[in-house]
Amino acid sequence: MSDILVGTASWTDKTLLASGWYPPSVKTAEERLGFYASRFPLVEVDATYYAPPAERTVGYWRDRTPEGFTFNVKAFSLLTQHPTRPGSLYKDLRDKVPDKKNVYLRDVPPEVVEEVWQRFLDALWPLQEAGKLTALLFQFPQWFPIGRQNKDYILEVKRRCEPMRICVEFRNTTWMSEENQAPTLDFLTRYAVPYVSVDMPQGHTSSIPPVFAATSDLAVLRLHGRTDTWASKNIYERFGYLYSGKELKELAPKVRTLSENAETTHVLFNNCYQDYAQRNATDLLSLLDLDDGTT
16 A cells, blocks of 8 residues: 545635634744645645746745645646636736636647746646655646647646656546546556546536546545535535535545555545645544544
């Protein structure tokens, strides 16, 4: 069985800060990350999806966490072909893209795309250099179906990010349909790209079946909850789900099985509302007989 690291997809969500999970004495950004890192060995940074990080900020993440702590970082929306607000781009690039509410990768001049790629990856180098960056999460949108062009884009992303590694999560059902599931996993295995397994609500156009599979030495599982309000535009209605003890007991052996086929397994709770993710992560650690870092 591989090393299993359990964490959450946020440590600064406003509802988490208001939940009381952090002790009253923990007040600053530095203290919050330090406290989180004393409880879990892994965190996913999702803020980078909405805007590229500053290198100085990434340096703070590196310096405020202990040796052995690791980050997964969600890729900037433009690079995953999601709609992107021009205002989230670097200031000197904003007047070089169409004046629209949102732009897509196809709308952006190639030279601007190159700049975004370079600056985004350069900003993450402090984590990479310190050995604290495990993977860049590329979560592709519903309009990213299986096909040669999109497979080529995944390989382009992999090439651009090296020596940083990527992992990929799909939201288009064609990748994991009954007829395409094996070819998709074979493709990712061939190029050693970690597949991101998911636990999420089913029956929606963005639903991916809960197939737990390892396609490289790193296995990644993201737990989005099982809310019946997945279609809501309110993120707290979409992700505000607290897994029950019974559900976690059913998930624990699946995590162990997944870990048998990888050297390292990351389990990330993305049910980020109040302290739901932190509570569920702690409970899963207990079920897996893993230390949560507390004393």
